[in-house]
Amino acid sequence: MITILCVDDEPDMEMLVTQQFRKQIRNKEYEFIFACHGQDALEKLAAYSEIKIVLSDINMPEMDGLTFLSKLKELNLTDLKTIMVSAYSDMDNIRTAMNRGAFDFITKPINFDDMDITIKKTLSEIEVYTNFQHDRDKLIAIEKDLAIAYEIQQSMLPKKENPFPDRQEFSLHGLLQPAKSVGGDLYDYMLLSDNRLFFLIGDVSDKGVPAALFMAITRTLFKTHFTNYPNADLTEQIIRINNILSRDNPSFMFVTVFACILDITTGMVEYVDCGHEQPLILRKATGDIEIVKKKDGGLPICLVEEFPYFSSTFQLNPGDTLVLYTDGLEDARDANDVRFTIEPSKQLLKSALINEEPAKINTQLLLNVNSYIGQANQFDDITLLTLKYNGQ
Template identity: 55%
Template sequence: MAIKILSVDDELDMEMLIQQRFRRQIRDKRFEFVFAHNGTEALEKLSEDKGIDMILSDINMPGMDGLTFLSKINDLSNPLLKAVMVSAYGDMENIRTAMNRGAFDFITKPINFEDLEITINKTIEHIEMLVQLQKGRDQYIAIQKDLQIANGIQQSMLPKKFPAFPNRTDVDLHAFLEPAKTVGGDLFDFFLMDDGRLFFIVGDVSDKGIPAALFMAITKAIFKSHFANETCGDICDEVRQVNKFLCQDNSSFMFVTAFLGILNLKTGEIEYIDAGHEPPLILRKDGAVEVMKKKGGLALAIDDMFEYTSHTVMLNPGDALFLYTDGATDANNILGQRFGLERIQRLIAPLAIAGKPQEINDLFYKEVKEFIGDFAQFDDITVMTIRYNGPA
């Protein structure tokens, strides 16, 4: 597309000289010239033609002179429109005034057309650079808006009504997800499978950002479709089916670590599967904080033939389970120190006996954010605390 240049000069032969000197560029549709003979006429041209990219204007003209015209151009608030001013060699005071008013460059009369072409090309390069910068800025703004929408969608997929079970006395639960970016790859979910069984899961996708968020959404949805229905079978069989689904067409080679289980609300027994995830903490009613022993298990979406096996752990009435993703333990501060599992144990131990799940999580969140401080959060942080109170 031709660069459109508005030439403003009261000397009528200037139009002929420009068309003659730049005839090749005009023929090749590199340049297109529009002509005006004073500032007033030039403003009318600008109003009629929004495609003008550059202005070449004389300073000394009858009616509206070039300096006044330049001030009017500034009022248009078009940062991409650049003006090159033309004046006599000895007219340095007006040239200086023009530059102070925002002119991009200047040339002097009598015009050296080789110098004029160099100046025009330099101005065009600057305008094209500004156009690319503006496009990049617009794209960035559009991406940020899309990310905010994606964040809203992702957060809407997560349970966020707490207390989770206000009408039940046998269990209390609270969870949160703090993404490192606008959207993240961590996930959590929980729901009653029936009146006596609670399903829960905390997971972490291997990547970050939008790809991880999409994989997170798929993972959460497929788990719910398998466990939140009356035909749900053995936990190992269901996880194997979920794993096979996640392995299909996984060209990005993402994987998901997860800790998931079914809490029997009558007995306190948890049947769980550890798919390569961080070991939960058990907060005993006597104040002890135990780290669950790892018993193997491969992350999901790696091997579609992997045979997952379940294990059991007992929660006594008054015990609580604290689950988290590695963003909680790997959180770093500006000194490069790691928050670590031992710090979490010491932090929540005073609340082990009677702390409500939300109190425990709020304390952890406050401390980890203060620990990170002004240092950028490196990874998504997800925490879930389940307090088992015993059968109703």
């Protein structure tokens, strides 16, 4: 049962809410607790630790909703979500409320069907965050056991050479070689629909066990969000994930990410660049290597809450190959501490790998950089995710 605190100074609100949600109350889906202003609400929160959602009016006596929001932020109740209620004409205050940490809002006069939908959406976000906390606590508990941590990390990454054998329009392959027993790189992919393929690559700012734990949390969040919301906007999802990670990051780690959705029918790729390395496109028609141009403002995830990420696009033509990689590929060092750079990989792609499948491309690129490293210690995790677009 979910406990909801309703904060409103209108005397009829308790009767209206109780009447409108009588079925959910009777079925013990919802329990409502009522407060008449912000100070009363703070006292109710102190008395009822099980409260998960707050529905709060903005204009109230003694302590208004905006002041109440500020007090909530000071309490740092990370698992509590607040939905603000105000007149549609009160958009300035609603905007202020969202900036102060409100999760969502509804307008007066209240449409109770809309309120129910908003509550359910909020509960879904709470469930995601609860799963995130559970996964985090579980992984921290096994931090000292590197063997188990490695097995967990590797089991989370897709490893099939051809994960979508029935799809002739494209093929893809990913691999990860950690610098230590476990690493902070990640990649993933999934079909969102028959015509939309999601894929991403990422790199946590640290190495070893701490980075592996953060990598697992990050990948879990991406997997959960894009599974639960397959039709959601790519930028909206990135912003939501960034906000969750930014709120609970005592180690001040961050993740560079390059996340994409391929329109399988047209070859158009929508992407959000979160401070990651520039992918390479091997153009089949010309044999040239094209570098995906950087856009301004692509900060890594987990640096700034509410950062306004945006998406861009590029076109893949039939036969083109897209290579995503982490900086471990170009920053690899030999025994003399000389940096590998990305140029040898570009030359290998152009000279020997233009007609090859993604698994072969990744294997050869990794062999090439490992040969360069030789007996030196691997400087950083190396991850490759390669997609070949064949068209319809």
